Amino acid sequence: MHVIIPIKQVPETSKVKMDPETGTMIREGVESIINPLDLYAIETGIQLAESGGTTTVLSMGPAKAEDALREAVAMGCTNGVLLSHRAFAGSDTWATSYALSKAISRIGPYDLILCGERATDGDTGQVGPGIAAWLDIPVATYVSAILEWRGSSVVVKRLVEDGYETLEIQTPCLLTVVKEIAYPRMPTLRGKQRARKVAIPVWGPDEIGAAPESIGLKGSPTRVVKIESPRVARDGEIRAPKDPADLEKAVDGLVAYLEKLDLLARENAKARKTETDGTA
Amino acid sequence: MNASAAKPSDVRPERNKEFKGVWILGEQRSAAVQPISYELLARGRGLADRLGVPLSAVMLGKTGEAGLQELIARGADQVIVVESPALEHFLPEPYARALEHLIRKHKPEILIAGATTTGRTLMPLVAVKCRAGLTADCTHLEIETDTGNLLQVRPAIGGNIMATIKSPSHRPQMATVRPRSMKAAARDESRCGKVIRESVPAELLASRVRRLSFEPAAADSANIQEAEVVVSGGRGLKQRENFDLIYQLAALLNAGVGASRDAVDRAWISYPHQVGLSGKTVSPKLYLCAGISGSIQHLAGIKTAEHIIAINSNPDAQILKVADYGIVADLFEVLPMLIRKIEERRRKSAVIGKLGD
Numbered sequence: 279m280h281v282i283i284p285i286k287q288v289p290e291t292s293k294v295k296m297d298p299e300t301g302t303m304i305r306e307g308v309e310s311i312i313n314p315l316d317l318y319a320i321e322t323g324i325q326l327a328e329s330g331g332t333t334t335v336l337s338m339g340p341a342k343a344e345d346a347l348r349e350a351v352a353m354g355c356t357n358g359v360l361l362s363h364r365a366f367a368g369s370d371t372w373a374t375s376y377a378l379s380k381a382i383s384r385i386g387p388y389d390l391i392l393c394g395e396r397a398t399d400g401d402t403g404q405v406g407p408g409i410a411a412w413l414d415i416p417v418a419t420y421v422s423a424i425l426e427w428r429g430s431s432v433v434v435k436r437l438v439e440d441g442y443e444t445l446e447i448q449t450p451c452l453l454t455v456v457k458e459i460a461y462p463r464m465p466t467l468r469g470k471q472r473a474r475k476v477a478i479p480v481w482g483p484d485e486i487g488a489a490p491e492s493i494g495l496k497g498s499p500t501r502v503v504k505i506e507s508p509r510v511a512r513d514g515e516i517r518a519p520k521d522p523a524d525l526e527k528a529v530d531g532l533v534a535y536l537e538k539l540d541l542l543a544r545e546n547a548k549a550r551k552t553e554t555d556g557t558a
Numbered sequence: 559m560n561a562s563a564a565k566p567s568d569v570r571p572e573r574n575k576e577f578k579g580v581w582i583l584g585e586q587r588s589a590a591v592q593p594i595s596y597e598l599l600a601r602g603r604g605l606a607d608r609l610g611v612p613l614s615a616v617m618l619g620k621t622g623e624a625g626l627q628e629l630i631a632r633g634a635d636q637v638i639v640v641e642s643p644a645l646e647h648f649l650p651e652p653y654a655r656a657l658e659h660l661i662r663k664h665k666p667e668i669l670i671a672g673a674t675t676t677g678r679t680l681m682p683l684v685a686v687k688c689r690a691g692l693t694a695d696c697t698h699l700e701i702e703t704d705t706g707n708l709l710q711v712r713p714a715i716g717g718n719i720m721a722t723i724k725s726p727s728h729r730p731q732m733a734t735v736r737p738r739s740m741k742a743a744a745r746d747e748s749r750c751g752k753v754i755r756e757s758v759p760a761e762l763l764a765s766r767v768r769r770l771s772f773e774p775a776a777a778d779s780a781n782i783q784e785a786e787v788v789v790s791g792g793r794g795l796k797q798r799e800n801f802d803l804i805y806q807l808a809a810l811l812n813a814g815v816g817a818s819r820d821a822v823d824r825a826w827i828s829y830p831h832q833v834g835l836s837g838k839t840v841s842p843k844l845y846l847c848a849g850i851s852g853s854i855q856h857l858a859g860i861k862t863a864e865h866i867i868a869i870n871s872n873p874d875a876q877i878l879k880v881a882d883y884g885i886v887a888d889l890f891e892v893l894p895m896l897i898r899k900i901e902e903r904r905r906k907s908a909v910i911g912k913l914g915d
Contacts, residue, residue: 289715315836371692372685398835398858399715402694404682407650411686416766417650419679422829433770437830438675439781440587441774443647448766457836458829499691499728503709506720512866516878518886528885529895532867533903535883539844539865541787541811542903 279331279427280388281323283355284378284409285316287339287346288399312346315394317462318455322424323392324354325460332356334385338366338377344478352465352473359385363482368495371400375408377493380486382413390432391452395420406454416451422458576665577729580606581638583657583671583680584615584629591617591625593784594672596742599633601699601735603743605668605708606635608701614638614666618656619645630751632743638664638754644763647772648676654683655762661688663756666730668708670699673734674783685732691725692732697739697841697862708733716835716854717861737783738841739862777815779805780830785814788842788863790833791826792818792856794849794870794889798826803893804848810900816840818850834859848889852877869893 290311312320323333335350337343338361347358361381369377382391391410396403403419410417422442423435429449436443437456447453465473483493491497517528536542582602584595599615606613612635617626619641626637638660644652657680661669669684671677673695685692698711702724708731710723725731775781782788789811791804801821808815816833817826833840835855845863850856852868852875860866860880868881869892878884885892 371682371694372689375682375686401712401714401716403678404685404692404694407679407682408686410650411654411683417679417683418767419650420675436675439783441772443772444770446768446770451766456829457832499685499689499725500693500723501726502721502723504722506722507718508720508861512880512882514866514878514880514882514884516881516884516886518873525885525887525891526895528887529892529899532883532885532892532896533899535865535867536811536844536900537903541844542900543907 281333281390282388283319283323283392284336286313286397287343288313313397318459319392319394320350321460321462347478348473351476352469358478360478360480362480365483365494370498370500371402371404372499373493373497375405379409379412380488384486389449393454395454395456410452416447418445418447419454421453421455577667579611579666580668581614581666584617586619586621589620589622594737596632597740600740600743603633626753631745635751640756640758647769649765649767651765652763653680656758657684658687659758669730669732671734673736677734681734690730690732691728693723694734696733696735716858779815782814782816782840787811787813787844788816788840789813790816790847792850793820801826806897851875
């Protein structure tokens with residue numbers, strides 16, 4: 279079995295500090311990490327390959343994205359491939375999924391492609407399904423469990439708004455996975471040693487046979503027009519009660535707030551549930 | 559044709575003249591039109607009026623006649639329906655091919671769908687095939703005056719920035735829209751529109767994915783992305799049993815039940831309830847939380863809530879910095895008191911209601 283896992287290197291958002299004055303992000307000195315949601319795909323891939331298989335992690339990004347690939351190898355992935363070239367710069371999800379699909383075709387036969395649900399910086403979740411569309415393979419998103427690997431197909435659980443679907447998908451296929459699917463392992467010492475030595479090929483548009491008009495900013499249908507930083511602080515009313523009477527007042531204030539939002543009306547209880555008319 | 563579609567417009571799109579009209583992708587479950595469809599109609603109506611073009615709702619799968627008329631009453635000038643057993647439930651391939659088929663035939667300039675598990679799966683598949691620009695999870699859409707381009711505003715990097723995106727030279731312009739980021743369109747029984755039944759060649763409806771079964775969520779309190787109010791609990795609840803306080807308060811407010819990552823990792827509550835970066839992003843009218851400190855990952859999931867109320871014993875907790883109303887106190891004192899006061903108020907208004915009858 280061969281599992282290909284496209285991953286992304288992202289800024290570590292938990293370390294991002296916000297400037298309280300301007301509401302902007304202070305990005306200096308922020309470390310780059312493997313997109314946290316990709317770790318679930320990596321773990322799932324490693325588990326599937328444990329009974330005789332290989333995993334290839336693939337990333338598109340700047341040269342330093344190699345670190346993310348080596349970390350995935352340290353966790354237990356077999357190989358890494360980096361897609362890095364200035365011609366890829368400015369790619370949106372359309373152009374990114376195109377380039378990754380071309381790289382996957384170059385990597386060779388595979389049984390399964392596993393992606394994180396989305397990246398924590400771009401937050402789109404579009405690249406996984408996009409790759410499936412380019413490769414013309416079946417896809418299932420929001421996969422929370424792999425129930426059975428049947429070789430020519432795989433049975434999975436998919437988390438949707440109102441429950442879980444059970445789906446059978448023909449292989450090769452692409453799955454995007456959610457946190458519930460696995461608990462990511464830590465890199466091992468042996469893994470780290472292997473990660474230092476493993477050769478990570480770096481490919482550009484020529485190596486993958488990408489059409490120049492379909493990559494980078496030129497190949498991207500979307501354009502970012504403007505970036506704004508919304509203010510984070512809301513300057514809310516914060517009560518810090520010192521005694522029971524104070525506490526009661528603070529809770530009364532909360533009740534008054536709910537009242538103001540019209541959430542305490544008697545008919546609220548169940549009627550609102552079925553209400554879809556937005557005029558209220 | 560509806561009168562609103564014929565209104566003159568100051569917008570003069572220069573390019574892609576063969577693409578015309580605004581489409582929304584409605585959603586049905588067991589033939590019932592889902593509320594997200596009406597939110598999309600409200601958005602689509604504004605865009606269509608601004609451009610002076612008709613608004614169409616696309617429905618894939620079976621939708622009853624009443625449902626189709628409801629879509630017209632809520633703003634659609636036409637409803638394009640494809641009915642086939644292959645489209646009963648969302649399956650990526652037949653849905654994507656059917657939608658692509660309709661796009662190639664009718665050439666809409668704009669197509670918006672809900673940022674739901676369906677929309678966020680289907681739209682990228684179609685965008686790739688149609689070489690169209692697609693923007694995910696938008697919270698605001700408007701038309702650029704000079705060009706008629708769709709301006710798509712969306713949060714990124716955990717809600718820390720808002721980006722405005724457009725697709726100047728590709729059609730259709732595609733976007734998914736965050737549920738609850740706009741009020742549903744109101745009904746207007748006097749509106750008229752037409753229903754267009756389309757058929758899609760059978761070979762396009764083949765699927766390599768088979769839906770074997772469906773297991774509904776234990777409680778609808780898990781559907782936090784469509785809830786008007788979300789009540790969440792975190793590590794401050796100390797143990798699983800104490801989550802009852804959150805459930806009680808949620809029941810009183812008819813709210814969805816949310817949780818921090820900590821609470822989910824401790825198995826106090828299941829993953830579908832998790833709010834934040836590795837869980838769900840919610841945009842309720844009110845987000846009320848207790849015992850959640852407000853890590854940057856958690857805040858990323860609640861940035862677009864209209865109102866935030868927080869109860870936390872730590873005065874330095876980050877959650878209090880984003881709260882509209884906060885109480886720095888022990889949640890085990892605040893929550894029972896709050897529950898009691900809401901129940902009292904309900905009883906009182908019930909009595910007053912009776913007196914008035």
